[in-house]
Amino acid sequence: MVYFDGGEKPSADAPILSWSNLNYDVKAKDGVRRILHGISGSVHAGELVAIMGSSGAGKTTLLNVLSGRVQGGRLHGDIRFMGARRDPHSFKRMLAFVEQDDMMYPSLTVEETLRASAQLRLPDAKYSRAEKEARVEEAMRQLRLSHVRDTAIGGHAARGVSGGERKRVSIGAALVTDPALLVLDEPSSGLDSSSAEMVVALTRQMAHRRNLCTLMTIHQPSAEMVALFDKLILLAQGKLVYMGPAAQAVPYFESLGYPSTNSNPANFFIDLATIDFTSSEATRKSEARVQALVDSFADFRERGGRLLPPQAADAAGSTASASIVPDANDGDGRSSKASHADGIDADITPEAADLALLEPPPLNSWYREVLVLMKRDWTMSLRNRPFVFGLLAQCLVMMLFVSFVFFQLKRNQQSVQNRIGTLFTLVLLGTFPVVMPVMTIVMSGRGVLLRERAAGTYRMTAYFAARVLSFFPIILGPYTVLLIGVYFISHLQYDAGKFFIALGTFYSLLFSSIGFAFAMSFIVPRMEVAFTIAPVSLATLMLFAGNLSNSRAITPVLRWIKYVCIFFYAYSSFMQNELNGLEFSCAPGETGCYATGEDVVKAYGLDQLPIYVCVIVNLALGAGFYAIGYALLRWVAKPRFLWL
C-alpha cells in the first residue's frame, strides 16, 4: 500500500506538516484574486498552534489548504506530511478535522456519537472492542463529558447538550480516531468566554498528552487563551506577519517598534494586522504598517530567526531570548521534534513523542462498517418518533379507513369499481407516504455524511447499503399490517397464493419507492427543491399507472413512460392477481356489465405482462433507482478538493 506519494518515506523526525510558498488564487469579477501569498511554515508533534488574524485574513483558507479541503481556485506551493509528499487517501485518515458547525446526528447521545466514531475509524486489526471502549471512556473523561454521556446531542427540534459540550463532543469524536494531526476551525465560535477557554485548555492538554499536533483558527481569544498556545501564525490580508512561539510574539513586535498597548495580546496582534477602513488616510497608514510587518517577518526569517542583538532586545524591555527561531529551516522557533520543556504539561511521557503515526490505520472490513452504520441508523430511526409513530399511525388509520370504505366486497358490478379503487389506493399508499419521509431522513443526514466522507471514515458502498437496509424493516413492518388489514377486511380473494402474491407485489413497490426516494435525494441536493420535484414526478408517473388513463390508449409519443412507471407494474400485478378468476353478477336492467375479472383487466389494458414479470421489473426499476442514487453520491456529489 502506498501511504505517501512519489515513493518518499515519511520520517518521524520531520515536522508533522510543513509547507512552503503557498499561493492560493480565486476568480474575481476583475480577474484573479490572491487569497494566500507565499505562506511557508511548519508544525510539529505535541504543538498547539493558533492561526490568528482579522476577519478575511485568510485563516480558514490556510487551514483548509493545509488539510486538503479547499475547493475551487488555483493552488501552488508544496505541502509535506512528515517530510514526504502526501497521498490524499492516506492523509485524510491521519487527520481529524473539527468543523465550525459541529455536524452530528442530533438524536444520538454523547457516548453513542463517540463510540460510532471509534468503531468506524479505529481498525479491528489493531484495537479490540475493549480498547475502543476504553478510548471512548478516556475521551469523555478528559473532555469532561462523562456527566452528559447519555444526553442527546440535540438540534433545532430538541434541546440537547450545551454549546460548549457539543464542541467538546466534536473534538472527542475526532480524538478517538487516534489522528496524527488535529485541525479545528474556530472551535470557540458561538461559545461564551469560559466555555471557549475550557475547549482550548482541554485541547492543549490532549495535544500535549498524546503528542498530537493541533492546529486551529481562532478569532479573538482572551489573554488566558493566548497563553495556552505554543505557536502562533498571524495573517494579514493572506500574508504572514508572524509565525513562531506564541510567548515571543509580543517581544518580536516590540523589537519592530510596536509596543503592546493592550492587556490582551490577541487584540494587540489583530489591531496591528488589521486594515483600518475608517478613512482613506487611516487605510493608507494601516496598509503601509501591514506591508512593513510582512516585509519585516520575511527579513527576519531570512536572517535565520534572529530577533535583535541582545542589547536591542533589552532596550525594548523584553525578557525574551534574542533568538526566537533557532531552526532557520522552518522559521518557526522549534526544533524538528517537539520540545517538551517549554511549559508543556508534566504528564507527557517521553515515549509519547514517538506516538505520531507513520502510516494510516487500515480500514475495517466492509461487512463490519455496514453493521456499525446500520446499528447507528437503526438507533436514530427508532428515536425519530415522528417518523416511526407517524408511519405506524398512518398505516393503521389508512388500513381502517380504506378497509371500511371498501368493506367486505361482494361479486356484483359495484364491487368491480370498489376493487379497482382498493388496489389503486394501495398503490398510492405504497409510494407517496413512503418517498417523502425517506427523503427527509436521507437528506437531513447529508451534513454528517459530507464530514465523514471527507475524513474517509468508511466506504461509500457501506454507507449506502446500511442506509438502505436500515429502512426496510421500519417501512415493511407497518406496511405489512396495512396490506393484511385491507386485504382481509375488504375481502379480497381469500386464497393463500393470491394473498402472498399481493404481499410480494406490495413489497416490490415499497422497494422501488424507497429507491426512488434515494435517487431523488441525491439528484436534487436542496431539500426544498427536492420536495417540490418528487411529488410532481410521482403525480406525473401516476397518470401512467393504468387507472387514470387506459394503458393501451396513451398518446403514443408518451407511451414509453409507463414502462418506467413503478405504479403501472404494481397496479397491473395487483389487478391481475385479484380480478383473474372472479365472476361478477349483473342485476336486471344493468348495462355494460363485466362478466369476469379477466374482462376488467383487459378493459383497463393491464393484461400485457404476466404478474411475475411485473414484480421482477418493479424490483429492477427499484435497483436502477438505487444505482442512480449511489452513482450520484459516489461521483457527482463528490467534493473536488485541490491537492498539493
Ligand SMILES: Nc1ncnc2c1ncn2[C@@H]1O[C@H](COP(=O)(O)OP(=O)(O)OP(=O)(O)O)[C@@H](O)[C@H]1O
Ligand atoms: N473560494 C473563494 N472565492 C472567493 N473568495 C474567497 C474564496 N475563499 C476565500 N475567499 C476570500 O478570501 C478571504 C479570506 O477568507 P477566509 O475565510 O480564509 O478568512 P478568515 O480569516 O477565516 O475570516 P473569518 O474570520 O471572517 O472567518 C475572504 O475575503 C474571502 O471572502
